[in-house]
Amino acid sequence: xxxxxxxxxxxxxxxxxxxxxxxxxxxxxxxxxxxxxxxxxxxxxxxxxxxxxxxxxxxxxxxxxxxxxxxxxxxxxxxxxxxxxxxxxxxxxxxxxxxxxxxxxxxxxxxxxxxxxxxxxxxxxxxxxxxxxxxxxxxxxxxxxxxxxxxxxxxxxxxxxxxxxxxxxxxxxxxxxxxxxxxxxxxxxxxxxxxxxxxxxxxxxxxxxxxxxxxxxxxxxxxxxxxxxxxxxxxxxxxxxxxxxxxxxxxxxxxxxxxxxxxxxxxxxxxxxxxxxxxxxxxxxxxxxxxxxxxxxxxxxxxxxxxxxxxxxxxxxxxxxxxxxxxxxxxxxxxxxxxxxxxxxxxxxxxxxxxxxxxxxxxxxxxxxxxxxxxxxxxxxxxxxxxxxxxxxxxxxxxxx
Numbered sequence: 001x002x003x004x005x006x007x008x009x010x011x012x013x014x015x016x017x018x019x020x021x022x023x024x025x026x027x028x029x030x031x032x033x034x035x036x037x038x039x040x041x042x043x044x045x046x047x048x049x050x051x052x053x054x055x056x057x058x059x060x061x062x063x064x065x066x067x068x069x070x071x072x073x074x075x076x077x078x079x080x081x082x083x084x085x086x087x088x089x090x091x092x093x094x095x096x097x098x099x100x101x102x103x104x105x106x107x108x109x110x111x112x113x114x115x116x117x118x119x120x121x122x123x124x125x126x127x128x129x130x131x132x133x134x135x136x137x138x139x140x141x142x143x144x145x146x147x148x149x150x151x152x153x154x155x156x157x158x159x160x161x162x163x164x165x166x167x168x169x170x171x172x173x174x175x176x177x178x179x180x181x182x183x184x185x186x187x188x189x190x191x192x193x194x195x196x197x198x199x200x201x202x203x204x205x206x207x208x209x210x211x212x213x214x215x216x217x218x219x220x221x222x223x224x225x226x227x228x229x230x231x232x233x234x235x236x237x238x239x240x241x242x243x244x245x246x247x248x249x250x251x252x253x254x255x256x257x258x259x260x261x262x263x264x265x266x267x268x269x270x271x272x273x274x275x276x277x278x279x280x281x282x283x284x285x286x287x288x289x290x291x292x293x294x295x296x297x298x299x300x301x302x303x304x305x306x307x308x309x310x311x312x313x314x315x316x317x318x319x320x321x322x323x324x325x326x327x328x329x330x331x332x333x334x335x336x337x338x339x340x341x342x343x344x345x346x347x348x349x350x351x352x353x354x355x356x357x358x359x360x361x362x363x364x365x366x367x368x369x370x371x372x373x374x375x376x377x378x379x380x381x382x383x384x385x386x387x388x389x390x391x392x393x394x395x396x397x398x399x400x401x
Contacts, residue, residue: 001263008192012043015243016248017246019046022250041260076108077107077110103140118156146165165192167183172200203296205233228258234246236279294309294313300364309364312331316370
């Protein structure tokens with residue numbers, strides 16, 4: 001395993017970090033994946049309070065195998081739930097219990113988006129709270145995960161003596177959120193930079209129907225058939241010496257093996273000029289095909305009205321990239337139009353709850369309306385309404401809406 005240095009602590013962090021948001025449901029499989037990763041050198045595990053079951057599962061595996069001291073745990077204060085200063089301890093203590101540990105190695109303010117949000121936390125006493133936890137040895141390093149504009153990221157870097165940060169970065173996001181400018185600025189401050197979404201929620205990880213357009217996947221295959229699109233994407237990020245740890249949301253044992261086997265082959269500046277040209281061609285195809293840049297993080301869920309927001313967007317992108325039939329097949333299976341759990345955009349009442357939580361700051365309400373118009377033409381809606389009436393499900397759906 002390749003390691004990169006946290007210059008402020010001397011910690012050697014594995015360039016491949018285990019992103020724990022997308023654990024599979026089978027606990028035994030997750031245990032195998034975690035232990036395989038540790039045995040092969042992965043020492044950075046990223047979880048969060050709001051990832052369902054993630055902290056508990058990671059903590060139980062580490063305790064069961066007695067390997068807590070072999071890894072660095074990163075978890076996050078759920079800012080979307082913080083209302084008063086008492087919430088700092090409330091959530092942090094729950095996280096320690098879930099993780100079965102007395103200390104968090106790398107603790108983040110989760111989903112900071114702007115300077116005003118940080119100022120509000122400061123008014124609640126977050127700086128004194130951090131100092132208290134660090135003095136008590138319960139937090140080793142403090143940082144933040146970022147989901148805002150580049151200008152806000154640069155301001156936040158100067159607002160507090162941060163010890164690391166986490167940003168979204170991949171070959172389709174050089175100018176998105178913190179972007180390349182933010183990456184380099186953080187590195188200038190000698191902050192370890194943790195990279196999330198290196199594969200854009202899986203959209204850069206494979207081919208159709210849920211990944212790259214077929215034309216883009218074929219470009220990668222032609223350039224180097226030995227590398228999967230996922231490995232191409234990881235290599236692009238590892239090429240940047242400023243990227244300390246690249247988080248991969250590995251969801252099956254095969255991905256763990258593949259990513260670990262490749263991590264040692266990608267030192268900084270590993271991409272050739274020919275490979276760079278391939279990335280440019282792929283990106284050109286990708287940008288033409290994907291209309292909504294949803295990563296499928298599910299922070300917008302659950303929708304109060306039952307709309308399956310990420311699935312609706314994924315199906316719409318599939319239609320744009322891979323054609324009407326594949327897109328509609330995915331859309332119908334995602335919105336379950338004839339079941340009691342109807343999840344169509346037509347249920348949206350524009351309450352805005354989803355947009356408050358979207359780390360990409362997508363105009364979700366407008367996008368849902370666009371999806372509804374394009375994926376549910378009049379004839380489709382008439383047919384679904386008739387089918388639901390025949391099945392006796394219209395009233396249940398109406399009551400829920």
